[in-house]
Amino acid sequence: MTKERVPRMDKSTIPQLKNLFVRILPMLWKIAPGLFTVSIFIHLLQAAIPSLQLYLTQQLIDGVVSMINNEPGSWNHAVYIVGLQGAALALDNGLRTCGTYVMAATKQKANYELNRIVIDKCSKLPLVYFDQPQYYDQLQRVSKGVEYRGISILEYLFQLLQSVFTIAGFLVILANLHYTLAVGMVLLVIPILLINIKIGKQKYRQMVEQTEKSRKVDYLSELLKEREAAKEMRVFELFPFMKMRWRKLYWDNAGEQIALERRSLLKQFGAELISGIVTLCITFYLLLLTYRGQLTLGSFAALNQALATTRHQLIIAVVNMSRIHEELLFMNEWFAFLSMPEKSDSALSETTGETREEGIQVRNLTFAYPGHSEPVLKNVSFDVKPKQKVAIVGSNGAGKSTLIKCIMALYEPQQGHVSIDGERADKDGARYNKFSVVFQDFVRFQFSVQHSIGFGNLDRLEDRAWAEVAAAKAGASEFIDRMPRKFDTLLGPMFDEGHELSYGQWQKVALGRAFFKDAEFIVLDEPTSALDPIAEAQLFEQFAKLTEGKTTFMVSHRLGSCRFADHILVLKDGRLIEQGTHNELLALNGEYAEMYTTQSQWYETPN
Numbered sequence: 282m283t284k285e286r287v288p289r290m291d292k293s294t295i296p297q298l299k300n301l302f303v304r305i306l307p308m309l310w311k312i313a314p315g316l317f318t319v320s321i322f323i324h325l326l327q328a329a330i331p332s333l334q335l336y337l338t339q340q341l342i343d344g345v346v347s348m349i350n351n352e353p354g355s356w357n358h359a360v361y362i363v364g365l366q367g368a369a370l371a372l373d374n375g376l377r378t379c380g381t382y383v384m385a386a387t388k389q390k391a392n393y394e395l396n397r398i399v400i401d402k403c404s405k406l407p408l409v410y411f412d413q414p415q416y417y418d419q420l421q422r423v424s425k426g427v428e429y430r431g432i433s434i435l436e437y438l439f440q441l442l443q444s445v446f447t448i449a450g451f452l453v454i455l456a457n458l459h460y461t462l463a464v465g466m467v468l469l470v471i472p473i474l475l476i477n478i479k480i481g482k483q484k485y486r487q488m489v490e491q492t493e494k495s496r497k498v499d500y501l502s503e504l505l506k507e508r509e510a511a512k513e514m515r516v517f518e519l520f521p522f523m524k525m526r527w528r529k530l531y532w533d534n535a536g537e538q539i540a541l542e543r544r545s546l547l548k549q550f551g552a553e554l555i556s557g558i559v560t561l562c563i564t565f566y567l568l569l570l571t572y573r574g575q576l577t578l579g580s581f582a583a584l585n586q587a588l589a590t591t592r593h594q595l596i597i598a599v600v601n602m603s604r605i606h607e608e609l610l611f612m613n614e615w616f617a618f619l620s621m622p623e624k625s626d627s628a629l630s631e632t633t634g635e636t637r638e639e640g641i642q643v644r645n646l647t648f649a650y651p652g653h654s655e656p657v658l659k660n661v662s663f664d665v666k667p668k669q670k671v672a673i674v675g676s677n678g679a680g681k682s683t684l685i686k687c688i689m690a691l692y693e694p695q696q697g698h699v700s701i702d703g704e705r706a707d708k709d710g711a712r713y714n715k716f717s718v719v720f721q722d723f724v725r726f727q728f729s730v731q732h733s734i735g736f737g738n739l740d741r742l743e744d745r746a747w748a749e750v751a752a753a754k755a756g757a758s759e760f761i762d763r764m765p766r767k768f769d770t771l772l773g774p775m776f777d778e779g780h781e782l783s784y785g786q787w788q789k790v791a792l793g794r795a796f797f798k799d800a801e802f803i804v805l806d807e808p809t810s811a812l813d814p815i816a817e818a819q820l821f822e823q824f825a826k827l828t829e830g831k832t833t834f835m836v837s838h839r840l841g842s843c844r845f846a847d848h849i850l851v852l853k854d855g856r857l858i859e860q861g862t863h864n865e866l867l868a869l870n871g872e873y874a875e876m877y878t879t880q881s882q883w884y885e886t887p888n
């Protein structure tokens with residue numbers, strides 16, 4: 282029963298960082314190869330500019346010294362160098378502007394692609410995942426991360442590339458004086474790199490540990506702001522309580538983050554301070570050489586600048602390296618999400634191997650929700666003949682909705698099977714196209730009436746005549762005709778000019794959607810729970826006609842409506858305890874008869 286649980290992330294599931302790198306780079310490259318190439322080109326050019334500027338500075342200072350010494354031609358030479366400096370500055374500005382634009386365009390493309398991949402994945406995951414908190418934890422990490430992570434790696438990588446080239450140029454200049462200068466500069470930043478990598482790991486661990494709490498923070502924040510809860514929040518005066526909870530959880534997480542940030546900054550400050558002191562010692566050494574006449578003024582200025590820039594660029598490179606490392610850890614969540622199994626082995630397409638039977642056969646069906654040891658359906662078996670109208674009844678929590686989800690292959694049973702015309706569930710949920718459905722918690726699509734009904738069959742989405750027929754079957758025509766733009770009226774309060782419906786009217790739209798799809802099987806899970814008595818009576822009276830030629834399952838607590846059914850299944854605590862027609866079950870004088878008698882007493886006139 283653990284097979285369909287959302288896989289948890291642990292250390293063993295974190296692949297080698299270099300493997301992640303090998304997976305991410307080609308993926309990002311594929312998203313925008315042109316922009317990727319231009320970016321690399323721009324960053325390489327930008328990397329050459331600091332060395333060029335350094336050379337020009339040295340030339341200029343030595344030129345100025347020549348001017349002071351009144352050497353011939355020194356003025357022209359200095360003006361020429363200043364001109365070159367201007368050109369280098371303009372080139373640097375131009376490249377930076379282009380780079381920013383190219384990066385913005387790449388980000389949009391990558392953001393879209395990474396989100397699209399997550400959306401595609403969500404649509405393929407088994408429905409049971411959506412019932413588990415681990416799924417939402419993982420989704421939260423992926424959704425929040427996706428907008429920054431993959432693309433940040435790209436940005437940091439390009440910056441790193443640029444720094445590495447800039448540093449290489451500067452190290453050559455330093456090594457020309459003495460190779461220990463170059464080696465020393467590199468060694469100096471290694472502690473900073475190690476500290477940053479450690480901080481990255483701590484941040485990642487903190488993010489994973491805080492996910493559930495931060496989802497609670499989001500949930501409470503939604504409760505405090507959204508429309509659904511606004512009424513009860515006011516009437517029950519829940520704001521102070523919810524706000525207090527929200528504040529506590531918010532600061533629990535935020536406090537830990539601030540503490541980690543403080544510790545991290547202190548460590549980084551310490552490491553950078555040491556490297557700064559050593560750099561100062563080297564500057565002092567250069568000063569000494571200049572004092573002894575072993576360096577020209579221009580060379581001193583150039584080397585001094587090289588030293589400062591090398592240190593600065595090395596720190597940037599190190600920070601980028603550790604950021605890349607951190608981003609890779611986060612991207613690992615993304616890959617873990619993408620590698621979630623889309624269907625368990627039990628769902629693989631197979632036929633029963635039996636002779637092709639007609640109708641639906643449910644055999645020894647046992648189903649438990651992931652993480653629950655007690656099955657919700659226990660060894661349920663029954664047959665449904667083609668075109669039969671089946672009612673499923675039972676008390677709250679008996680397993681009625683779960684049963685219909687298993688029949689539709691939305692859930693896969695741990696034992697037993699459901700076959701339709703001799704075939705078991707298909708790997709890609711190909712069974713769905715045979716079903717039309719109104720769920721208990723149907724979706725209130727904030728689209729036009731035409732589309733809300735037309736979503737029943739996308740191939741006929743704009744077919745007005747067909748939508749009118751479906752709306753009439755669902756008893757929705759009357760209120761649609763009264764709306765300002767009839768079938769073109771936008772439904773719901775979320776968008777401008779939206780028209781809110783009553784819950785019963787929404788249910789009629791959902792029914793219309795079910796009728797719009799011309800499916801072989803119709804499943805109605807308490808389809809009249811919000812309908813008024815007249816609308817409900819009309820629906821049941823016409824039920825046979827509305828569902829003519831189709832096999833129908835209807836879950837209902839109104840046992841009076843079951844008289845219209847050809848076959849009734851009575852569930853209790855996940856077991857099928859009775860089945861038969863209305864009259865057969867009354868004659869049996871068991872659970873069904875008791876429920877029916879209890880309910881009908883309400884409608885009898887007292888003597």
Ligand SMILES: Nc1ncnc2c1ncn2[C@@H]1O[C@H](COP(=O)(O)OP(=O)(O)OP(=O)(O)O)[C@@H](O)[C@H]1O
Pocket residue numbers: 412650653657675676677678679680681682683684721
């Ligand atoms: N997503 C879920 N995860 C875990 N348990 C669930 C889930 N959905 C339902 N259950 C449990 O399964 C049992 C059967 O639920 P189900 O919704 O199938 O009952 P039902 O007969 O349709 O009830 P009702 O008449 O109230 O709609 C209940 O005990 C419920 O707590």
